[in-house]
Amino acid sequence: MTTPLNASPSLAALRHAVLVSTKSMNTHRILERAGLRPTFPRVLVLEFFQAHAHEHLAAEAVYVRLNEDSRNMSLATVYRVLAQLVDGRLLSNVAFGDGRTVYELNDGNPHDHIVCNACGGVHEFFDAEIEARQQAVAEQFEFAVSGRRLVLFGLCVNCRKSSASVRRTIRK
Numbered sequence: 415m416t417t418p419l420n421a422s423p424s425l426a427a428l429r430h431a432v433l434v435s436t437k438s439m440n441t442h443r444i445l446e447r448a449g450l451r452p453t454f455p456r457v458l459v460l461e462f463f464q465a466h467a468h469e470h471l472a473a474e475a476v477y478v479r480l481n482e483d484s485r486n487m488s489l490a491t492v493y494r495v496l497a498q499l500v501d502g503r504l505l506s507n508v509a510f511g512d513g514r515t516v517y518e519l520n521d522g523n524p525h526d527h528i529v530c531n532a533c534g535g536v537h538e539f540f541d542a543e544i545e546a547r548q549q550a551v552a553e554q555f556e557f558a559v560s561g562r563r564l565v566l567f568g569l570c571v572n573c574r575k576s577s578a579s580v581r582r583t584i585r586k
């Protein structure tokens with residue numbers, strides 16, 4: 415390419431296009447390494463989770479948020495792609511007992527979840543002792559661990575405060 419710099423329509427736009435395509439190239443490679451053909455919906459959903467790395471989202475929420483950016487993807491496609499990305503271990507899914515299954519980016523860092531039954535808030539935690547105990551149990555059973563689920567349920571501090579104030583009001 416010998417286009418002189420001053421003849422370029424917009425160097426910034428060009429640089430942006432290069433950045434975007436580099437990002438998609440990486441996503442393509444990640445998908446291929448996971449044994450998945452990099453189709454448009456797969457690239458889109460994976461990039462969405464890469465941009466929201468610490469969020470736990472139900473399929474419906476992913477569907478709504480993808481279509482906010484005027485990308486037309488049916489809920490059925492979202493479900494299908496989510497399942498494929500979980501199979502490829504690029505995403506993880508966590509069932510929260512209340513019938514809710516959420517998806518998150520699988521960044522390879524093990525962690526557990528604590529979930530509020532009232533507001534649905536999700537927090538992540540990592541506890542080295544729990545980790546070591548799980549490892550010890552697996553070894554005891556001569557188990558090669560391929561997955562793990564530990565979810566604590568209850569009421570978060572804010573919901574406990576508001577339910578306490580509701581009780582006080584009722585008592586009056």
Ligand SMILES: [Zn+2]
Binds near residue numbers: 530532
């Ligand atoms: Zn709560």
Ligand SMILES: [Zn+2]
Binds near residue numbers: 525526
């Ligand atoms: Zn998580």
